[in-house]
Amino acid sequence: MSTHIGAKPGEIAERVLMPGDPLRAKWIAETYLEGAQCYSTVRGMLGFTGRWNGVDVSVQGSGMGMPSASIYAHELVNEYGVKSLIRVGSCGALTEDLRLRDVVAAIGSSTDSNMNRMRFDGLIDYAPVADFGLLRTSVEVAERRGITMRVGPILAADAFYTDRPDLYDTLADYGVLAVEMESAALYTIAARFKARALTILTVSDHIRTGEKTTSQEREQTFSQMVEIALDTIIA
Ligand SMILES: O=P(O)(O)O[C@H]1O[C@H](CO)[C@@H](O)[C@H]1O
Numbered sequence: 001m002s003t004h005i006g007a008k009p010g011e012i013a014e015r016v017l018m019p020g021d022p023l024r025a026k027w028i029a030e031t032y033l034e035g036a037q038c039y040s041t042v043r044g045m046l047g048f049t050g051r052w053n054g055v056d057v058s059v060q061g062s063g064m065g066m067p068s069a070s071i072y073a074h075e076l077v078n079e080y081g082v083k084s085l086i087r088v089g090s091c092g093a094l095t096e097d098l099r100l101r102d103v104v105a106a107i108g109s110s111t112d113s114n115m116n117r118m119r120f121d122g123l124i125d126y127a128p129v130a131d132f133g134l135l136r137t138s139v140e141v142a143e144r145r146g147i148t149m150r151v152g153p154i155l156a157a158d159a160f161y162t163d164r165p166d167l168y169d170t171l172a173d174y175g176v177l178a179v180e181m182e183s184a185a186l187y188t189i190a191a192r193f194k195a196r197a198l199t200i201l202t203v204s205d206h207i208r209t210g211e212k213t214t215s216q217e218r219e220q221t222f223s224q225m226v227e228i229a230l231d232t233i234i235a
């Protein structure tokens, strides 16, 4: 066991899907993975291992925000030998052209988090980016499955409820597609510890139109991003 994950050595696969919501992890495991077994219930942050097309894959909830996701990414890579991580999350669309339920792959992740400023002594504005191989594969998988997936930059924000919506307007002017709360930390930790990471998101809220999905839909219906992520992680 690590501090925050209750798995025994060998119970977590080298390939992990990482939703923020632990109940999305349960839904993914029960819906897609053959022979799924729950390996951790610590703090209710559920983790499962099963098989997708005969290949071992785990699904681990990461919680909301970069401090929480950092703990799970760090322990998965450093204590369980995880090599590939694909976050499967929800996001708010910042640009007009996105629609509710569109799928977005994050090529890079700007952030308002202070975590990397501390890491680099405030001297470098580090650019957290996706693993190119995973990103390329995900694009090929989406095309093969006939799913339209937007690829572009996103924002990883510390706050879900912002006092600075004007910054969203500015970021949209710079082509930033969507906002979520974990990817900059995930990409940074993967780079630091030589793992591969990618974030694939589904638009659950539209910042421009105010449209939103329900919590049940966020938990159990974002199947296109999950299918792209599963095919990508075993490729
Ligand atoms: O749906 P998940 O994966 O949790 O992702 C998004 O949803 C949460 C906020 O509602 C944040 O964690 C954000 O990044």
Ligand SMILES: O=c1cc[nH]c(=O)[nH]1
Pocket (backbone or CB within 6 Å): 090, 091, 092, 093, 160, 179, 180, 181, 204, 205
């Ligand atoms: O971080 C997030 C996730 C979903 N929707 C948002 O508006 N923000």
